[in-house]
Amino acid sequence: MSYDITALRSQFPALAAGTAHFDGPGGTQTPRPVIDAVADALAHPLSNRGQNAPGERNADTIVVEARRALADLLAADPSGIVFGRSATQLTYDFSRTLARSWAPGDEVIVTRLDHDANVRPWIQAAERAGATVRWLDFDPATGELEPLQAVLSERTRVVAVTAASNLIGTRPAISEISRLAHEAGALVYVDGVHYTAHALVDLEALGADFFVCSPYKFLGPHHGVLAARPELLETLRPDKLLPSTDAVPERFELGTLPYEFLAGTRAAVDFLADRLDPAATGTRRERLAAGCAALEAHEDDLRARLDKGLAALDGITIHSRAADRTPTLLLTFADHSTADAYRFLAEPERNVHAPAGSFYAIETSRRLGLGDTGGLRVGLAPYTDTEDVDRLLAGLADFLTT
Structure with a gap:
């Protein structure tokens, strides 16, 4: 199993703009073959x-x-x-x-x-x-x-x-x-x-x-x-x-x-069948299975890095706690608005896109005690890399000191 994140990212023209995308749950960027x-x-x-x-x-x-x-x-x-x-x-x-x-x-x-x-x-x-x-x-x-x-x-x-x-x-x-x-x-x-x-x-x-x-x-x-x-x-x-x-x-x-x-x-x-694990062989379904396994391993590694970095920051509540879950985190802050965090991260000097809201999961947001506001959603995608995660963590650290 192999996962070449550099080669994979080269297939996405939109990434040339330099944005660190954590908005995948709302829609991913598009690779050149598509x-x-x-x-x-x-x-x-x-x-x-x-x-x-x-x-x-x-x-x-x-x-x-x-x-x-x-x-x-x-x-x-x-x-x-x-x-x-x-x-x-x-x-x-x-x-x-x-x-x-x-x-x-x-x-x-x-x-x-x-x-x-x-x-x-x-x-x-x-x-x-x-x-x-x-x-x-x-x-x-x-x-x-x-x-x-x-x-x-x-x-x-x-x-x-x-x-x-x-x-x-x-x-x-x-x-x-x-x-x-x-x-x-x-x-x-x-x-x-x-x-x-x-x-x-x-x-x-x-x-x-x-x-x-x-x-x-x-x-x-x-x-x-x-x-x-x-x-x-x-x-x-x-x-x-x-x-x-x-x-x-x-x-x-x-x-x-x-x-x-x-x-x-x-x-x-x-x-997905051919680029997530380029070494995979067999039918398209078999290659999809191999690619998905490679993707899950990649996302697990990034989520561990993200979890460790968030644990080092004070004043953040993570609402994503299920034993079995996707690499998607919902965050709120003790003394800061999630909408302000969204805008702060998106400023040109940081260029990190992690949107805030309830994202139409209105019943979920209300049950969490967040009303209709929701929180800051951080979602990983196949093209997310360690530099993206580190930029997000640095941006959040700076935001919490404002």
Whole structure:
């Protein structure tokens, strides 16, 4: 296993600006092969999918290759890969579709650990159906979810849960949650947007019936992806236009797909497979597994360096405490505003981007006692290096003396 951070960073044109990026949980920078793939798709004939004109064939090839790439990334069936504008849009679409079978007395479980994109759509769908919403809480002292059994019942229809908190990094035991939910006859809808950037996804191992992610969180373009078993998708009847195909997965894809972004997403998956561990061999899935292992080792080393440096600074509270978590930390300060810290770090002489806020994890922020303000979020990405971490720590040390 090898991880050449210098070679890797050379592939990201945006890093030439000199910013130390800790904003990866909100969206990563883009490597050159992804940029080139988007440009290449737009530079060649492109039209609605078909098999006659060159533009039709190009569009069709892009879609097929993107589905295969995402299937390899998520250990899913290509026929169960659905593309959408965003994970939020996909969750709204699927919550509305699933809610058609709900009735008063049915129950939906959401958690206080989730991004609001995996909370509000389910609450609103439940309200329209007359179903009951049950909240799965977490312990603010540890960041760990409470046991699912406390809110699960035979009336539960869906458990909506994050695979990793985008605010404090907690990685719940999704496979166990899925097992319990399935025993109760419920479906499991997993928000994997933050998780996919830091872990090797295996849809079957997680037990997720639906899994959503966003390529722009793992070096790709802005859009959303949902993975599910094709046979499950066959049972769902979403609203769609009359002339549009009823085939799965296309019946869930509204309008013309962003072909150039799908080309970029395929390139992002290939980048993860080929550049994180250049020595890896085998199938794309096998190379992705090796690359993810190399990435996790790299991020673990950096997180240890970051944890050690933060421990040496007085007046900082770290709210990311779960035993299993991504390299994403939420910080607050005893005598300073996190918004002030954000601005201080971003000043040209430091040029460190670590934004402050609740980042749509509003329930999580409130449960932590931080209201709607949240904190300073520090997230590692594949291109983060030791110099970035040291600049952040130096900047925070200076900030605490102001």
